[in-house]
Amino acid sequence: MPVPTDPRTPQQRVRDQLAAARNRLVQEGVSRSERAQIADRIHDLTEQARLIGA
Template sequence: MAIPTDPRTPQQRVTDQLEAAHRQLTKPGLSRRDRAQAADRIDQLKQEASRLGL
């Protein structure tokens, strides 16, 4: 069975995930808990991006 590979670079993956997290954060009707989780994810992704030199 073939293992799927992601053709994106680590920088592209972090950028895509960060954009998705921002979209999640701006969804209407998001609970306070979900909003906090999205904000935490954004913080983690920003730290990862800085480690990658973005």
């Protein structure tokens, strides 16, 4: 069975994930604990982007 491949570069993937996380953070109805988890994810992705030069 063929393995699907993602044509995006690692930098593009991180940027896309950051954009999605930021969009989720500003949506209505997100609980305080979810916001904390999303903020942690944004922090981690920002650090990852810095390391790979995105």
